[in-house]
Amino acid sequence: MSTETLEFQAEARQLLELMVHSIYSNKDIFLRELISNASDALDKRRLAGLKDDSLKTDDLHIEIEADNEARTLTVRDNGIGMTRDEVVGLIGTIARSGTAETLRRLKENKESAELIGQFGVGFYSVFMVADKVTLLTRKAGEPTGVRWESDGDGTYTIETVEDAPEGTSVRVHLRPADEEDALYDYTDEGKIRQIVTRYSDFISFPIRMGESTLNSMKALWSRPRSEVSEEEYREFYRHISHDWTDPLDIIQMRAEGTFEYEALLFLPSRAPHDLYQRDARHGLQLYVKRVFILDDSRELLPDHLRFVKGVVDAADLSLNISREILQQDRHIQLIRRRLAKKILASIKELMSKDAEKYRTFWREFGPAVKEGLLDRTEDHKAILDIASFASTAGEEPTTLADYLARRPEGQDKIYFMTGDSRAQIENSPHMEAFRAKGYEVLLLTDPVDEIWVEAVHAYEDVEFQSIARGAVDLPSEEEPSPEEAGEYAAVLSWLNETLDDVKEVRLTTRLTSSPACLVSDTDGFTPALEKMYKAMGQELPSVKRILELNPKHPLVSAVKTAHEKRPDDPELSETAELLYGTALLAEGGDLADPARFAALLADRLSKTI
Ligand code: ADP
Numbered sequence: 203m204s205t206e207t208l209e210f211q212a213e214a215r216q217l218l219e220l221m222v223h224s225i226y227s228n229k230d231i232f233l234r235e236l237i238s239n240a241s242d243a244l245d246k247r248r249l250a251g252l253k254d255d256s257l258k259t260d261d262l263h264i265e266i267e268a269d270n271e272a273r274t275l276t277v278r279d280n281g282i283g284m285t286r287d288e289v290v291g292l293i294g295t296i297a298r299s300g301t302a303e304t305l306r307r308l309k310e311n312k313e314s315a316e317l318i319g320q321f322g323v324g325f326y327s328v329f330m331v332a333d334k335v336t337l338l339t340r341k342a343g344e345p346t347g348v349r350w351e352s353d354g355d356g357t358y359t360i361e362t363v364e365d366a367p368e369g370t371s372v373r374v375h376l377r378p379a380d381e382e383d384a385l386y387d388y389t390d391e392g393k394i395r396q397i398v399t400r401y402s403d404f405i406s407f408p409i410r411m412g413e414s415t416l417n418s419m420k421a422l423w424s425r426p427r428s429e430v431s432e433e434e435y436r437e438f439y440r441h442i443s444h445d446w447t448d449p450l451d452i453i454q455m456r457a458e459g460t461f462e463y464e465a466l467l468f469l470p471s472r473a474p475h476d477l478y479q480r481d482a483r484h485g486l487q488l489y490v491k492r493v494f495i496l497d498d499s500r501e502l503l504p505d506h507l508r509f510v511k512g513v514v515d516a517a518d519l520s521l522n523i524s525r526e527i528l529q530q531d532r533h534i535q536l537i538r539r540r541l542a543k544k545i546l547a548s549i550k551e552l553m554s555k556d557a558e559k560y561r562t563f564w565r566e567f568g569p570a571v572k573e574g575l576l577d578r579t580e581d582h583k584a585i586l587d588i589a590s591f592a593s594t595a596g597e598e599p600t601t602l603a604d605y606l607a608r609r610p611e612g613q614d615k616i617y618f619m620t621g622d623s624r625a626q627i628e629n630s631p632h633m634e635a636f637r638a639k640g641y642e643v644l645l646l647t648d649p650v651d652e653i654w655v656e657a658v659h660a661y662e663d664v665e666f667q668s669i670a671r672g673a674v675d676l677p678s679e680e681e682p683s684p685e686e687a688g689e690y691a692a693v694l695s696w697l698n699e700t701l702d703d704v705k706e707v708r709l710t711t712r713l714t715s716s717p718a719c720l721v722s723d724t725d726g727f728t729p730a731l732e733k734m735y736k737a738m739g740q741e742l743p744s745v746k747r748i749l750e751l752n753p754k755h756p757l758v759s760a761v762k763t764a765h766e767k768r769p770d771d772p773e774l775s776e777t778a779e780l781l782y783g784t785a786l787l788a789e790g791g792d793l794a795d796p797a798r799f800a801a802l803l804a805d806r807l808s809k810t811i
Contacts, residue, residue, distance in 0.1 A: 204361065207357050210295075210357065218326055221328075229385055235328070239325060241402075244279055245494040253522070257343055264405070264408070266278075273375065273378075278369065286360065289350050329354040331388060332375055332377065334351065334354075335354070336350070338366050338371050338373070346362050348360060398417055403417045422434060427454055435449070442511055445470055450468075462518060463517060465486075469552075477508075477567075485502060486513060486514050490516055491517055493521060502514050503542065507542055543584065546584040546585065549588045550584070553601075569650055571589070592645040595642045615664065616644065616660075616665065616666045617643045620646045627643075634714040636669060671723070693761060696769065705747060706748045707751065709750070717752055720789060720791070721748050
């Protein structure tokens with residue numbers, strides 16, 4: 203049979219190089235990765251047997267064989283196996299998005315080795331300990347098998363073989379042990395036992411060596427919390443999530459009654475790079491009576507909690523359940539609602555139990571969780587309970603409960619403003635009156651904030667109020683005096699006519715140091731929201747806003763006086779334009795004709811010098 207020599211794909215080659223030069227101190231984990239792959243292959247084989255009788259098999263297991271003389275370690279499974287194309291595609295290639303970026307970061311920062319695990323490159327970790335790897339595999343139901351071999355130097359050989367057993371065996375030709383480099387003797391039975399108990403005890407198939415079975419095979423989710431060590435949970439989390447960082451929190455639940463299920467869920471401590479990509483792999487693993495059924499079951503979680511990892515084991519589902527059925531199943535919908543409630547409740551608990559962890563959680567996942575405020579769910583209150591927001595009260599984000607507790611007597615609204623950044627909002631003229639009165643304003647800078655504030659109206663019966671919308675009715679605010687109103691009537695109506703871009707010009711007391719600001723109608727779009735729709739390619743009918751003037755400002759009173767004296771002076775309408783343009787700039791808006799604005803301004807400045 204002819205042997206072909208092929209090259210690893212470029213990214214795979216770089217990754218291999220990192221492995222060969224072994225940047226990780228913990229090399230033991232190569233065995234965990236091989237066992238984890240074998241266990242996945244056994245899951246797939248069991249499923250295939252459920253669907254196709256001819257693929258039914260029993261005694262699914264993993265076998266470890268060590269040969270001290272030959273210096274080899276073999277991990278064998280009688281799982282699903284791989285075809286030749288699969289070997290080339292799965293082992294010779296890394297298909298995940300973001301790989302190039304991760305490699306770059308890995309190379310820059312050798313410390314952040316755990317990054318690598320996010321990308322499911324487990325198999326390559328074998329090259330930390332091997333100078334050659336031989337993989338022999340036959341796909342269940344196929345007549346012939348494949349031998350694959352590589353010493354990790356950028357190429358591999360592949361050939362068809364007649365006599366491979368079904369399943370996969372990976373033979374690792376070990377490098378000489380070098381304990382100083384944490385390269386142990388991986389043919390030593392004690393060492394192998396230690397690694398398996400530490401990392402792979404929960405694997406649901408027997409891991410055998412000689413006569414003995416090395417793992418307990420106990421499903422972690424059905425064991426009481428007190429009997430399982432943190433380390434066991436961590437390893438299980440790694441197995442299902444491919445994330446090498448530790449989870450932030452563990453959530454366990456059990457439902458009894460007519461529809462029984464158990465769930466073991468994990469909050470990751472870091473958002474995956476594809477959290478906001480539609481086609482990313484999210485969701486839980488679904489088991490039925492301890493049998494693995496489906497990966498990435500998004501149906502088990504609402505979208506805004508898609509980052510949660512874990513397992514749901516339902517007792518009463520059919521082993522043949524498909525994704526299509528899952529989407530419609532009433533029980534699954536019930537589970538999803540219950541899990542969502544439980545997760546939100548656990549995060550609330552985390553807030554008081556471990557504030558630091560909660561802050562990490564919210565920083566990483568807050569924007570995703572807030573998406574839940576856009577859905578029609580019963581969880582709005584629970585989401586707002588665990589939300590926190592930047593605020594003018596200090597550097598640290600605040601919860602809504604704390605905001606309400608701090609508010610002075612008489613304040614009957616939750617004030618907020620949306621925008622691109624904290625600095626931009628804080629410097630906006632709309633802020634002035636609130637700052638002067640000492641009212642706290644929430645600074646909402648996530649894109650999703652623009653949308654949920656449209657959908658959610660109140661928290662604990664206190665309404666949300668944008669400070670950039672409508673007239674502000676601060677409790678102690680004084681109306682502009684009637685005399686002022688009378689004096690300004692003429693100039694206001696002139697401005698109304700002159701400025702095409704605004705809907706109305708009126709006096710305000712919301713400003714203390716700026717001459718003017720723009721506000722939206724109560725039901726109009728804010729500029730930030732408009733921008734966002736534009737970015738998404740949607741055009742909104744452009745909505746005119748209201749120009750509010752501060753009669754206490756010298757520029758405003760000077761315009762009034764000038765208008766009284768020379769109502770037809772063309773320069774005066776240019777001043778009006780400048781006034782409007784400055785208000786627009788102050789809130790971070792875009793001028794319709796920046797060149798004209800600059801020219802007018804330069805002209806004015808040159809006259810003052
Ligand atoms: P990951 O397991 O994270 O997907 P790996 O590099 O460890 O990444 O493996 C790549 C792929 O190769 C696996 O997803 C699986 O499809 C296939 N594979 C690896 N080991 C086996 C095995 N023992 N049996 C069948 N397929 C395997």
